Amino acid sequence: MNERKTLTETQRSALLSTPAGWLACGFGSGLAPIAQGTFGSLAAILPWLWLRHHSLPFNLSVIVLGFVVGVWACDVAGRALGVDDHRSLVWDEFVGQWIALLPALLAPWWAVVLGFALFRLFDVWKPWPIRWLDRHLKGGMGVMIDDVIAGLFAAVVLWVALRLV
Template identity: 45%
Template sequence: MTQATTQATAPSQPIKASARFMLSHPAHLIAQGFGSGLSPIMPGTFGTLFGWLSYVVLTTRWPEIFTPLNWLVIIAAGFIVGIWTCQSTGRHLGAPDHGSMVWDEIIAFWLVLVLVTPANLSAQFGAFIVFRFFDMVKPPPIAYFDRHFKGGFGVMWDDIVAAFYTLLALALWRVI
């Protein structure tokens, strides 16, 4: 492989994500949350909002298809696809966990939503706030996973742990 080819697939400096970059490969489109990760401010929050909106729309519009069991299958498949898309997109952007990659937030928040369902809008909003808190603050062991698990799996895994913390916090809140 020539140096030019290596630089084309793995730039030495991270590049700026753009709509053109996102549309250049299906992995980029998925990893960047169908454009929600291109927000210039708080892309992870916008990715989570996209996850929330898409969950509500799909579940409301096609409840016979988007059942909790089917959602769990979609989430498992989305996690596996996310490992590949985030690995590829991170390599092409020159940053293994580029901020524009939000598929991890989408999959993790879908998991939260499917496990707190049925929930009204205010309960979903509470889940959103708690999830964003854990995803941004990264308490142990989330921070450990974020630092030590690299590549697509690492990108996806720390958000799954944040989803677990969110579900635990919501369960404790209900008990109290």
């Protein structure tokens, strides 16, 4: 279960003192005082604006690499914080958001807005199996996998919406 308390100064220092911590907190976007997941998802759109100019295989490679490195970084950062899935760890939102936006690679601007909203919906709502994974997997894999699945759900809905328009 996600820990909802704010970071102490000691935890913040531990998080920001390592490359893993910087990555896990989404380059600082997870340090927002409220709605860390939303801020992380918004921050993920900035590198996606660069990614959208590359091929689907390149995007998939970045997503896979981001996932693998994210499992490691979130595991290291979670241990440094002493909390398995602290709300400040938002690298999972980056990867999940990039997955959600895959159908928007060649779509109009509104598809990015819809993809963002769909990802946030599935990430917060956590329908099965997302909620089950969030509760039962721990460590870096537990932090990352539920957002990957939320991103997949959002991508499917976005793809269908784009085909219907």
